[in-house]
Amino acid sequence: MNFNIKNTFITNLPGDQETENTRRQVDEACYSFVKPTKTESPELVHYSKEVAQFLGLSKSYCQSQQFLKIFTGNEIIENSKPYAMCYGGHQFGHWAGQLGDGRAINLAEVEHNAKRWALQLKGAGATPYSRSADGLAVLRSSIREHLCSEAMFHLGVPTTRSLSLSLTGTKVLRDVLYNGNPAYEKGAVVCRVATSFIRFGSFEIFASKRDNITLKKLADYTLKHFYPELEQGAKKGYVALFKAVSERTLEMVIHWQRVGFVHGVMNTDNMSILGLTIDYGPYGWLEGYDKKWTPNTTDIQHKRYQYGQQGDIALWNLLKLANALYPLVEDAAPLEEIITNYKKMYSVKYFEMMKSKLGLELDTKKDLKLIEQLELNLSLTETDMTIFFRGLANLSKELVVPEKADLTFLDSVKNAFYKIEEVKGETLLFWKDWIGQYVTRLQKEELSDIERKQKMNLVNPKYVLRNYMAQIAIEAADKGDYTVIDELYGLLKRPYDEQIDQEKWFAKRPEWARTKVGCSMLSCSS
Helix, strand or coil: CCCCECCHHHHHCCECCCCCCCCCCCCCCCEEECCCCCCCCCEEEEECHHHHHHCCCCHHHHCCHHHHHHCCCCCCCCCCCCEEECCEEEECCEEEEECCCCCEEEEEEEEECCEEEEEEEECECCCCCCCCCCCEEEHHHHHHHHHHHHHHHHHCCCECEEEEEEEEEEEEEECCCCCCCCEEEEEEEEEEEECCCCEHHHHHHHHHCCCHHHHHHHHHHHHHHHCCCCCCCCHHHHHHHHHHHHHHHHHHHHHHHHHCEECCCCCHHHEECCCCECCCCCCEECCECCCCCCCEHHHCCCCCCCHHHHHHHHHHHHHHHHHHHHHHHCCHHHHHHHHHHHHHHHHHHHHHHHHHHHCCCCCCCCHHHHHHHHHHHHHHCCEEHHHHHHHHCCCCCCCCCCCCCCCHHHCCCHHHECCHHHCCHHHHHHHHHHHHHHHHHHCCCCCCHHHHHHHHCCCCCCCCCCHHHHHHHHHHHHCCCCHHHHHHHHHHCCCCCCCHHHHHHCCCCCHHHCCCECCCEECCCC
């Protein structure tokens, strides 16, 4: 296979002069050359046919030994120079200094059909940025990243992609919950694909060192290759760059909120300069509708990265990016204006998104109150977000809410309640009131019930990668059975379709998963 190599990142930006792969502080460099660690007995577990196709890789090649060797780090692509990127970041609100690709190695940038893609192995061994870690990854987290990258794309969420998932044949020691109980797990490697893996922290590291020369080079590179429509190499261009990044970030977070996704680790080193969902660690989807929920055990106490706060955290991260770009702009006013506009637009975009989930097209003065009351109702009892909104599309605008204390008016959404018997007393009255208001509001719309359902089903997915689903795939794969991975991969390519033969996956979290590690509790452990 002859890859069309276009290594713009390493040819346009300064690199680390030290070539030895030792942990160290790296100055005035955007990357360090490093080769992946060779594995003992690699095995391909799964690959994405779609990603392979847009990379120009045939089915036969993806099943070849060369494919396996390259995408497990055992063979270097001809004319390529693998490297790890240097960046810093704010982690849980605190400046962490130099971070960098501690367990990721960029193989190359390849071009196909006039589009350029960066290929990156996650779990391919130590780099100068690994600090005290080994740079490896385990099968458990690699399955989650591989499946989720592709699931998010098909949900319509901006994201990095995943080409392949492979076993390394080595055992990796990990303490899953950081509680002093490490155990050996199967090692694995994922090949991530994106137009670029530049992060907010890529700019922060140089601003923190007052290295404005390298900072400018990185900003100019980003403008030239990813925002060519903006003014190049000037203060206005850097302001425009920040504006574009803020808009893309806003779009990404609104999509997260729409499908109920919680990233779990919104540190600035995990924020893409292209507004892509990046670094799938302890993520999750809302099971019960709880805006304060976070899937990250490290975040349980302060809940910094909870579902309902993702828009605000994105803003906080954008402030840090603005601070990093300030030396190039030397004027706070235009950057502050963009931040202020983000605040306004988040409220507007969130409101529009929620209206679309409810099938509302016209504007009325009471729509905001209707949405706020719904969110309050959903939190009164444990109610599944995905199932609720999918079911709501089946509600008829001719429905008459009964006066007596029965629950037939909730038939379209009753499967979303974990314990429907808890909908009683004041809670029952709240739901009667809301359904009544919603039906009255629907009657003002011109759409028929069928037309509204079709529209709602395009924004409210039926299938998402719930943690318990991923855990089932993980446990099967750990025994050498990869059929569940393949089944979920196929399912999640069509998240908005009914897929009647896959109804078993359209279900609330089972009780066994409520407190199970990997379902309710997740950590950053790779």
